[in-house]
Amino acid sequence: MASRRTVQRSRFPAAWAVLLGLLSLLHVGKGGEQVPLLLWTSEGQSPPTAGHIVGQQQLASYLEKALSVGPRNVVLFLQDKMSIEDFTMYGGAFGNKQDSVFPNLEGALMSSSSPLVLPSVSWPASNAMIGQLQDQLETSPLYMDPETLSQLRLNASSPALLVFRLPYGIGADLVSVKEILSGNDEVIGQVLSIMKTQSVPYTAIYTALQPSRVSQVSHPQVFTVGGGRSLLQARGGYRERERERQQRIKERARIYAPVEFKEGENTCILLWAKRLSVGIQQSGYWEHHDLTPSTFGEGVSPKLHGSSCDKTKAKLVLNYENVLGCSSFKLIFAMSQRHYKVSARRWFTLDAVELECNGTKATFNGSRNIYAPAEYSYRCESVTSFRWPLLIPRSPKDPANQWRVSFEDFQIQGFNVSGSDFSYASDCAGFFSPGIWMGLMTSLLMVLVLTYGLHMIMQLRTMDRFDDPKGPAISVPQTE
Template sequence: MADAKMHRVTAYTCAALCSFFLTGCCSDQVPLIMWSSGGVPLTSLAPPAVGHVVSSSQLVSYLNNALSSAPHNVLLFLQEKLSLDDFTMYGGVFGNKRDSAYPNLESALQSSPPPSSLVLPMVSWPGVSAVPGLLQEQLGTSPLYLEPATLAQLRLNSSVPALLIIRLPYSPGTDMMAPKEVLSGNDEVIGQVLDIVKEQAVPYTAIYTALKPSRVIGEVMSPELRSVGRSLLQVSPRSPYPPVEFKSEGSSCILLWAENLTISFYSKAKSAWERHDLTSQTFGHSVTPSLTGSSCNHTLSRLVLNYENVLGFSSFSLIFAMNRRFYKVSAREWFTLDQVELEYDGQKATFNGSRNIYAPAEFSYHCESVSSFRYALLVPCTASDNANQWRLSFTQFQIQGFGVMGRDFSYASDCAGFFTPGIWMGLLTSLLMMLILTYGLHMITQLRTMDRFDDPKGPAISVPQTE
C-alpha cells in the first residue's frame, strides 16, 4: 500500500515537472512547489494544464484558495535563482533517486500526496517575485527572516499565523561549486528546517520557489550585447550549419566548428597573397570534406580535412593534431592543440599552438579569432620553411578532441583574458592616483615650523658674515 502511494506521488510530481517538454523550455518562468503537513488539502482549484504558464492573477487565486484551509504557519524557502531545468537535471524523479539533489524535498512531497501538495512547474516571473507580499497580505502578519539555528529557538503556535522566510544560502551559477552540490546544500537546509518544525508538532504549510529564473540571461540578451570575455560556451543549436564530426567505432570523438576558415598563400610568381575561404567547403549538410586519415583515442586525436583544387593545388589537407596530458601542478588533465598542419602536393607547412591553445580535457576550446599573423596563437614552425608562405585565420573557432558526447560541444574554455583593456586602464589610473595621494601625504608630514622667531624687544638676531 505504501509503495503504491509513493508511486502515485512520484508519478504526479514527475508529470507536473515534465509538462514543459511538450511545449519547450521557457526560461522566463520559475517553478513553485507547495505542500502542507498532516494531509490538509491545499486548494480546490484544478492544477494547471500541461505546458500552461501560471500568470500573476492565477497565482493569487492558488495562494488564496490554499491558505483558506491550510495551516497558517507558512515556511517560505526562497532561493535567489531557480529554473525547471534544475529539477529535470538533478531531481531523483527523473532518474536514480540515489543521485537526486532533492532527497528531503521529495520526501516531504511523498508524505503530503495530492491534494496536500501543489506543483506549479511554470509560474510567471513577476508573479513569483511578489509571493512574499501576497503571503503577508493574506496572513495579516509581518514576515520573519530566519536561519535554521534561529528557528530552533522560536516556539510556534498553531493558533497564531506566522510567515517565516528562509533564504537559502546558495544559488546555481553564482558559486564555484557544481550546480548539483549547490542544490544539495539548499535541500539540506530545507531538511533541517522541516525537522525543527516537526519536533514542535505544529502543522505548517511550506513553499519552495525563487525570485528569478536561473537561465534567463543567456536567452534574453541579444547576441550584440553578450560579453566577449571568458565564459562557458556551447555551439548554438540555431547555428547556420552543424560542426564537423568525426566518429570512431560508431561514437563521436572530434568536433570542429568555425564561423569562417580562411587560408592565404604567398605566390612568388605574382608577388601577392592569394586568399581562399574554406568555410563553404567545410561546413554544411551536403558539403563535407573527406575525413580520411583522422583518428582518435584517449590521449591523441587527429582531425584531417581533405580538399580538392584549393589555390591551384590538386590535393590539400588541413590537419589538427591534439594531445591529452596530465599536469601535476593543476592535478587534472588538459588537452592542447599541438599543431595545425597543411599538406599540399607533397609539401608541408606546420604551425605550433600548444603554448596558446589549451583547455581542460573535459571541455572544448573556443576563441573569437585564431590566426598565424595578427595576435598569433598559431606560430609558424621554424623547421618548416613553407610555413612562412601561409597565413591561417579562423573566426569563432571551437574544437574538442576528447570527451565528446553526441554532436554537442562540452562547455568551452574561452581564450579571452580575464583583464580587458578597460580594466587595465582603470587599475593603472587608480594606481597613479594612489601614488599622487601618497606623495602628497608624505609632503604634509614633512612640514616643520621654525624653532626660533625674531623678538623686537630682545637682542637682534645676528647672522655672522664671512668674506
C-alpha cells in the first residue's frame, strides 16, 4: 500500500463510529481471551463471520494473502495489552468525538481503500505473529522507535519488518490509560508521517500481545450504527465496572512455569525470567529479539538438547531457530560449584553465558558478579551486558562485544534442586544500595555541620563588663 496521508478526524466522524460499532457488534460472547487486530493495505480482505475467533492458522492465511498482493514492507504496532473495550471507551464511540484518543489511527484506516478489522484474534496467535511475518518475509524483525526510523532508509524492493512496541496502563486510573493510548496514537502518527516522507509503500498492522480485559460484563450493549447517539446499558457506575474488570484480570493472571531440565527423573536445573532478550549490532544499529515467547508459556517446550548436569558442573542449553539472522541459535548457561575454605561452605557461580550463532560463539563472563550459596537459587531484577553490566565479554576481541543480552526478573538454580521449585533465593541487590549510601553520606554531612555549629556556639564568651547608659562611660585602659 502506498504511503497514507493522515486524515483529520473531523472528516470521518460517522465512518469512525460505524467502524467502532461493527467492531463491537462482531465481538460477542463471554470469552475475553482475544485481542483485536487492525490491518490496512491496498488490497481487500474478507473479514470473518460475526462472533468468529481467528486462530493462529487462519491469521497466518490472512497475513499471507495481504503480503502476497500488497507491499512487503510491514509496520507492526504491537501493544502490550488491548481489548475491544479500549476502542469503545476511548475512541469516542458514544458521540463524543472530541474525546477520541485515536485520531491518527482513524485517519489511517479511513484513508485506506479496504482496511481489515479482526475483532477477535486469540492472543496466542497474536504472540506468534512476529514469527509468521518473519517466515513469510524471510527477514528478521527490527525493533524501532520513530527517532531511529527517521534515520533508516527503506527500499520498496527489499522487504522489512519494523516492530514498534507500545505500552499499556493496567491500573485502575482510567485517566492514565487514556493518556497512554493517546501517546501510542501519536507514535503511530509519527511513524506514518515518516513513511510518507520516504514514499515507501507499506502494510500496517495494529494489535496486542494479550487482552487488557480478561472477561466482558454480561450486560447487553446496544450501539446505533451510523446514528447520532449510543447507549451502553449496564448496572452500576462506570468506575465500579472498571474496578471489577481489573480485579478479574488480577485474579486470572497466570505466571508461567520455569524451564526445567531433568537428568533421568530428577530435576537438576531450573531457569525463569520475565523477559529474555538478545541483540546484535548490524550496520551501526542494534537489532533485538525477544526469546521469551519461545522459552516460556503454556504449551511451549523449549529444546534443551546439549544440556547436562552433575555434582560440580551444570550446563543449560536453549536451542532456537531464526534468531537475528541465525538459522541455528543457542543460549547457553554454564555453572559450577566448589567449596571455599574462607567461608567454609560451597558456592555456585554462573561462569559464563554463551551465544552460539551458526557455530560462532560469543562468551560473557558472569562468575565475578553472579553467584550464590550452593543450596540457594540466584535471583536478580536485571542481568544485562550493557547497562550496569553483570555479564562482561570474556576478552576485548571476543565476538560478544557485538552482542547484547538482557534478562529481566531473572532466576536460576543449577544444583541441589528439590522437586520443581526453586530453593530460597539469594538476591543480587546488596543491603547497602546506592540510595542507602547516598542517604548515609548526606546524614553524616548534616551531623558534621551541626556538630561544628554547636562547637562554635559553645566557644562564645559573654562580656565581663557592661556599659550603663545612665552612669559614666566605662573606660578601658589600653594597657590592661
